[in-house]
Amino acid sequence: MERKIVAIIFGSILLFQASYCYSNDTMNGIVFEDSNRNLRMDPGEKGIPDILVSNQIDVVATDENGQYRLPVPGEEFIIFVVKSPHYSLPLNQNNLPQFYYIHQPQGSPKLKYAGIEPTGALPEMVHFPLYPSRKTNRFKTIVFSDPQPGSHEQIHFIRDDVIAKLNGADAEFGITLGDITSDNLSFYNRYNEIVAQIGIPFYNVPGNHDMNYDVKDDQYSLETYKKHFGPPYYAFEYGMISFIVLDSVTWYGKTDDREGYYIGKLGDKQLQWIENYLNHVPAENLVVFLMHIPIHCTLETGDSVRITDREKLFDLVKKRNHLLALAGHMHIIDQVHLDREVGWKSDVPFPHITCGAVSGSWWSGPKDERGIPCAMAHDGAPNGYHIFHFTGNRFTQKFKAANEDDSYQMRITSPQGVISKQEIHQKKIIVNAFNADPTSIVEYQMDNAQPRRMTNTAMIDPFIIDYHEKNKELMPDWVEPATATHIWIAPQPEFLSVGVHKLTIQVLNQYGREYIQSAIFEIGE
Template identity: 40%
Template sequence: MNLSILLAAFISILSASGAMAARGTVFHDKNQNGKRDNGEPGIKNIGVSNGKEVTKTNGEGVWELPHDDNTIFFVIKPRDWSTPVNEHNLPQFYYIHKPEGSSPKLKYKGLEPTGPLPKSIDFALNPKKEPDTFKAIFFGDPQPSTIKQVNYIAHDIISELIGTDAKFGVTLGDIMNDNLDLFPSSNANLALIGIPWYNVVGNHDINFDSPDDAGSNATFHRFFGPNYYSFDHGPVHFIVLDDVEWSGRNYKGGLNEDQLTFVKNDLALVPEEKLIVLMMHIPLTNVGNRQELYRLIEKRRYTMSISGHTHWHAHKLIDEKDGWKGKEPHHHIINVCVSGTWWKGNKDEVAIPHATMRDGAPNGYSIITFDGTKHTLDFKAARQPASYQMSIHAPDQIDPENENKKLIYVNVFNGSVKSKVKMRLGKGADWIPLKKTVENDPYYVELREREAANSKTGKTSLNPPSPSDHLWK
């Protein structure tokens, strides 16, 4: 069955069911003004979604989907095409239909009433070649509470990324630390990097005064559009998920049914040979109904996922112990975070807190190189050379009588269960294999003790340590 017949059948179903239908065109925006002008043709076979159903445009670029009065429509960016970006390099690939707007009672402003549905909702695309191999930047938890901390991000992280050869960036949630009025300043910061920037919603990015989950993303929608969506870049298919469920009192990790329906319908149109990358805030193993998501992706050969939230860095291999039924374990990355230990710790020579993470690794970000179905993550510590990849904790001297009680620890920031770590004492000595351990990083423990001892109160602002997933001794 060709796409035109399929679309016609879908429209027929809409009419028969009495559902309200929205329609529009995905078009080649030749003059790049974001509007469809005479002579700008529609583009066939492009995915469009209403957050549940996914359809493909017909031969003229036309799509049609049902809607209610709380619908975000979005185009699924295909390979070798780009969507427009706004003045802050935020991709403009969506249309929000919310005639009554968000609740005016919210502390942080949401959406203004959008009015009646337009006669045609048109999405602009422009051709742009995308190679099989490319880089993307991933930020975990920038999480500023104040404009001063927004400036920390500018000088600690963003300044060194200006002029990057990465094709786009992603913030994996906790863009803010509850103060949603800082979104514009943060967005202006990120725009300096000069590449399209996608955003995932985190538990500190929501409207806490919303009585339910449905209204908790009002301010996020205002600035960033849909809280879940997908797009292609090169040979890779990326899916942004919202795994923060708000009850009106607290949050938990979960995926609502509409979102799971979208993922199912989206993946039905994605070839099996593509790498699928899931991007979320709360780590996948902390998502209550993750088994439903596992069932949607585990038969595919090429999948990975990445999150933030914890303020430490780790590589997890999800297998049958967690209910995964795929042939190979699923690689989940808990990404290094920009804010480290929530912008805490003594300030350095440029008045920025060292913000060492609770696992002993420095604050920073990751750069992932995608090559077909493969991916390689490079850990980048803030304002450090790319070669800075480990810290070594060793005693100043060893008493021969107690030498077995003194241990050398190596924190390999991007290490995993697959890493092999060896050491030697002197160039001519034999290499000694070290044993992987999961325990508190002794350097971070000493750092907290030292900062507490040197403070007037005898206390430190640094959070207690968390067992490191990348420590050897």
Template identity: 40%
Template sequence: MHRTLHSPLRRYLTSFSSLLLISACCGQDFLLAGHKQPDKATGIVFLDSNQNGTRDADEPGIPGVKVSNGREVVACDQHGHYELPVDDDTILFVIKPSGYRTVIDALNIPRGYYIHKPAGSPKLDFPGVAPTGPLPASVDFPLYHSPEPAAFDVIFFGDPQPRNQQEVDFIAHDVVEELVGAKAAFGVTLGDILFDDLTLFDNFNRALSHIGVPWYNVIGNHDINYASENDELSDETYERVYGPPYFSFDYGPVHFIAVDDIHWMRDGQKKLYRTGLSEEQLTFIENDLKHVPQDRLVVAMMHIPLVKSTPWIEPRRERLLRILETREHCISLAGHTHHHEHVLMNNNDGWKGSRPHHHIINVTVCGAWWSGKPDEQGIPHSMCADGTPNGYTIMHFDGQKYLLDYKAARRDQREQIRITAPESAPLAEAANVEFRANAFNAIPGALVQFRLNDGPWHTMTKTENEPDPVFQQLVNEEKQLGDQLPWRKLPAPMACPHLWKASLGTVSTPGNHLIQVKVTNPNGQILEGHRTIRVE
């Protein structure tokens, strides 16, 4: 199931189109001798009662379950039977229904798919899929009963992006260890699972397996095979490790879609990526959502954001937005930009829906690419360029409702706001002392207030085009050290999208005073932060 058709099949379809044109002009029928027509895959989705992975005579098919070839989506009949066209480069996958699970391997990776590549992948820098041989007479998918409540949690990782084994170990110590035994339904990596070295997939998967929940993966621009000359072969290694590069599934009352928005291409002598979806994938999403009731929340998960990112192949972005706009309840998440931000997309962003679309650019596990001074455990602080500490998020779902919690790696859950203020100030000047509050998980429209000690609450002012002061200071300190840093250099600061400022105001007495900041998000979520300042 590739984003576009392989060259032989493309040439065949081009010839076929030409013959149809000739036939229409000449009024003749042409026999296409020697051209292989697409095969039909058939199979059963069944309840694997004894959990042996094989359908036994007494194990019933499950009616109504959806199966896809990456384009068409069909519902199984009353006996659990389905039929789909396949070519020599197809991945069939079951769209997991609520109340069931697919096969999950020893590393907690869901395996509800079958790869059909009779000749296997071509030889590239990193190995792809081995030859699968002829299409089986029946491609069956086992499912297992699995209770799924309406309220559940999902862990989201943006860009773990390790470039070597040392950085895989950073991930294990920085975020995996504190998540062991987490009460989440499953986890998702939002692309850039790795940083170009695709030999690390197995070790990465082993590290994450200790969390102990099923783990889905979205493909990112650093997860593809750069040796490929075209987009259709760029994800062969990813497919060997994880299966289809785009897919969907239900959990409880929520429908999840994993989107492949990486388009690998050649521009003259240069190979590069752009943001785009194949027409085949867009058709799959359209067909998939036809089977999803309007009262269900749809969560689209992708790597590159719908906004503020590498230029999209615009017609395909437009079609994706038009599809998502048909949903009454829809949100989306992405990674890629290595900062954390909530965006409410409107007409200025190309969104034409009746209400704004909530698009979340998720904090990254690697922060700023594992850069910055290492701490006492040897792990770089790797603060994101907007001042957000590296970490992950946990989304709480309950029917159509959802709430995203941000979590800084190895820090207290209460660390949601960083207040930057002087250590001390003279009493005579204290009223004019400015401070900043970086509310990492603030949503546009949030009410941000502060008070000194137990005084009245005052509204803070959103900054415009200012970097986080702590991140700026770290960058300045690196510059003073020169070019021979003993660690990886931090990136340039960015304008922080969730930074507020205020002055202390009247301070009547010297002493140690407490600055309290409260953020009330439009969804009612409250974030709090505190910092002391000494007035002399």
């Protein structure tokens, strides 16, 4: 029996050599430096040693000739290359990285949204082209969470509220942390075409709204996602950062006895792959886990808002000193250091950031002069995205509110307007510092008095309560004000008198960045 040799090209395969005999239990190929970027291994182009290749379980490094050999793990699998810091990946017309070959002889089952076409017999060899590039230990990346358009109009909102302002961004690449759409998977093409205008590679993570709900279990729940984006879990490397994309959503389909539902879970197969990959990752690298459902949710409970088998993940990284987890799903900003209460048994800091949503409150609320909803998230933060800066194995990040400048990092909720002298001491000073974590220092200065420290308090921002009450007819009835972990409060000073006062807030965040904002209010008789 014979199989053909193929090279990966824009999500499909390109036949380019004669057929060879093969063994049913191994997969072979070459990772090569594609100097002329024609996606073919031409005479004179050499294989690249020490590039990692995986079959979704095993992870091997190429030999001195760029050759790899992997077990065939079953009838269906995806084979992919791990991008090295010294090389870049081919991109398709929508700037989506092309680093995988999907082997699915019979294709996907019949689905509402199309999945994988039948691939036929397993080829003898699969070659992966990489492009030479300069390794950099300093770079920037854009992180989206939950763009989640549920209509073509909402894709307009994404385009005009976020993407148009990022055209030509100097980031190395972008990431979307799941819920790329809101159940209608036919939107992928248009969404990808719009995001491509930013002009950088974009990696993607599957979310619960990216699933094929018309399947009975998790096996075929991401067929349309795979068609557009490739493997549901994988890794790529820039500088001293090892990014690990996780599929943190497990689907249990509808049966005669119940409706379909999902939980946060990695599963043993994915955990085994993570362990195998980490065996190749230097101890000094920062390992960044990218996921949709978070490892842990501070403010909500239930298996749909946390990874239920997280302690198995913790066991794999408990001896590592440089870790970071980024998640979406919650449509709030929440920053914590995982601790023993959630199963993290190491004393090494493990920062976990639930990132703010591009769609905010699911593209709801009053529309502005552009016709775009305010989309205020239910923790009182605006809709937007994060920008991460990596230097060596360290990181900093900031939140960028959509349609606001970089300095917009807080809202002074109280005091505002005109307050009677009888009421002033009943009203606390309240600040929502959207992207500050509990270690940040927030101070207030009233008029020319000395600055005073404020207290971080998990609470519902009174602003968002009022906002929801005023705009409830413009919002889904299931969107409710949520507790925020980024609120700071202080009592009013005793010396306030009738008249005009200036309140100045200074935030010194966890990365040493300082933000200042002022409010003018009056005290009346």
